Amino acid sequence: MKDKNDKEVALVTGGSRGIGRAIVEALLEEGWVVRFCSRSQSSVETAVHDLAKSYPGKIDGRATDVRSEAEVQGLVEWTLESAGRLDCLINNAGIGVFGPVDEITGDQWREVLETNLNGAFYATRAVAPVMKQQGSGWIFNIASLAGKNPFAGGTAYNASKFGMVGFSEATMLDLRHHGIRVAAILPGSVRTEFSHPSGRPSDNWRLAPEDVARVVVNLLSYPDRALPSLVEIRPSQPPKK
DSSP: OOOTTOOOEEEEETOSSHHHHHHHHHHHHTTOEEEEEESOHHHHHHHHHHHHTTSTTTEEEEEOOTTOHHHHHHHHHHHHHHHSOOOEEEEOOOOOOOBOTTTSOHHHHHHHHIIIIIHHHHHHHHHHHHHHHHTOEEEEEEOOGGGTSOOTTBHHHHHHHHHHHHHHHHHHHHHGGGTEEEEEEEEOSBOSTTTOTTOOGGGTTSBOHHHHHHHHHHHHTSOTTOOOOEEEEOOSSOOOO
């Protein structure tokens, strides 16, 4: 069991920018110790340098390709060694490649599925035994409304996010009686470099990454008896069609 003086520890994949970065910052603001990964070593170093100014001793990162089961296992082991425990996993790492089904290459298909879906499986599989032993934990899977609503040009992305929703719900059923709560968060259109890099004022109707981070923080405050396992969040006033 966790000592009352211990700090809660979270691991965020894809935490150097966008939604992941917002989640990292929100958790730090709430007093969590946070570990995160990014595929790029330079992105990790920049984020750690920036965040350590405000949260010394609470933030660290590691370059990890979530498509590699061995690298993800190493990430989890490093988190446990450096922070001592692991209370929350946020599976956020993701990419998007868009185009008609007959124009998506096999390599592009594999990259999207292996990053968005396999990475979440590898991380969840690695942390589940740790959380079972603790008798507690949270796992958040950052999916998308694209996990329920297909669109033209979204064959690979839709497949990965539909898969994420199904994976998350089944994992919830596997782990709930071990004190581990699992939730999929399905944002609508979010203003990030990933999805909408323009930053135009006309994009201001979209969700901000901080809106998704707030959902994570709010769910963490729910009493143990409550499990919101599937949460949709969408812009309140999108453009009228």
